[in-house]
Amino acid sequence: MIRTDTTLIVGAGANREIEMPDGPDLLSKIAGGFEFERLDSEVKSRDLVNFSILFQRVAGELDMTYDELVAGAMAIRDATLVSTSIDAILEQYGHDPAVLAAGKLAIVYYTLQGESKSTMAVEPRASGELPLRGTDNWLFQLGQLIVKGVPRARAEEAFEKLSIVCFNYDRAIEHYLPWVVQRAFGMTIDEANELVANRLRIVHPYGVVGRLPWQGDEEYGAVWGDTDPDNIVRLSKRIYTASQRANSRQFQSYLRSEMSRGKRLGFLGFGFDPMNVAMLFDQLEHDNPDMLVSLVDISPTQQKAILRLIYRLTGIEDESRITLENMKASELLRDYGRFLES
Template sequence: MFNSRIAVVVGAGAGVEYNMPLGYKLAADIAEDVRFRFEHYSHAPSKGDRDLFNLLFRRYQTDKPKLDRFTRGGNELAAAISSAVSVDDALFQLSENVEAVTLGKLCIIRSILKAEQNSALALSSRTGRLDEDAGRDGWVEQLFSMAITGVKKSEIHTAFDNITFVNFNYDRCIEQYLYFALQRIGIEEPQAALIVAGLNMIRPYGSVGSLLPSIPNHVLFGGAVDPFEMLAGIRTYTENESLHDSGHLVNALQEAKLVLFLGFGFHAQNLRLLQLPDPRAKHVMATVKRFIKQTGSIFKARLAPRFA
């Protein structure tokens, strides 16, 4: 169990263990999907994702100027991604293009749900549940094991009280794993759902929907959904309106004795959200993915003023 408060800051690299894409892969896939090309006056694109175009066509077939703005916005987004660090950076460049930003968010939702469907935590087609060994070698299991150590079954609902997740990802891998891991150790489904629903989970950019059927905007892990219906649930860093209580985020980081960064890219726009008005000394640990060793000193320099 965790006797002191910890904050776990989760980035895209933490999802690699569950076959979730890193930011550059997500960006490349989206660029390919939105690079629409039409030949010989065809109404169907010869390049670009046809299912995506059909989604737009069904919605805007009676508004051709709007549909044309979406297809042009797609090509502008693909071009911006080609030289951007991430999808969010590309959307920042195009933040004045409503259709390009909307299209980018639609693609994020579609891509994340597809990645969940193909992830190591995907539901079994045979049982409709998570296979017992799925994800057992991942980091969430390690954290889960530490959280429940020394906790009686009757008190298991308190195991995560001192853990705050600051999750910059749109997927639901953490909730998916914990929901079934709790049931694996003998917790009944309703209580497991309550525990997962009660996690201290801060999502600065939102998610593709709630994993739990009892919560509005429920979307099955890797499920099918009209992405237009989920647009309000996600943000990019270019948007000013926050999806979380910034005071809650600051308090969680301020009170934590340990801040653990997992697969975090340390992008400046994300670090700005983690700025503390009154930095206090604490232990900080971090893992990264696809970074060279020489960048470690840069990361330390960026973190020191925030947690010194």
């Protein structure tokens, strides 16, 4: 059980552990799917054909023409040559409705496709298992930290000290944790879904590709890994740019609350991209939080740069409050589990 107020910031790097697309993967897939100059050739991908069909189907719903959506898609494809993320491209093209529409549709399309292809199943494959097999992933380690030592009669307290800020578009956290709760406390999955729905505090700064069925929002709902949702336009409108979030007082208040709640901040696969950093640390009001940071394959120079950035943004002067480890997110949660539980 996590006993001290803790906010976990989850970045795209954590997705590698559960075989979901990370930031570069998503950008690469979008670039390939938007090669519309190949549409009339023999060298074209299935995704490209699917996007052509999709754009024809939804153009009217978006008050655009098919050609406008194609132009927006090709602008994104061109921008991928000099960009590091689809989030950055949509921020750059915030003035262009066609680019925003095409990009957000692609995010929903590829994220749901990623869910369907991941090792995370809709349900456990066998009795006594979890939908994601194995323990060598951060979701298992997190689930274990949440429920460990919590009596069944106080199960609703398991999430009391935890907040999550997740920069990924998928629903892996929301999909996985009810099964952990179900296994830990001997509940039905419906009871576990209700507990997580009522107790889990999670923020998706750039939005999320739909609500899961148990979250009770059919209009903006999508089952795990639904690769052809009828409501894809509505789902795409729940994807946001940094500027759109900055202009939302409700969102800013929510993010500020969850960031400032944590006396401990844990960064899991978070790459410290400047745009994401600005969104987070502008909302940090807690003095001198303890910080745990996991980054994989980071050079000593990059480590120094990130530490300097953290010191500057947080005002932390005591170096012992910041721990930066060159390890996977699952390893950080496992090896620092006693600290996080204390």
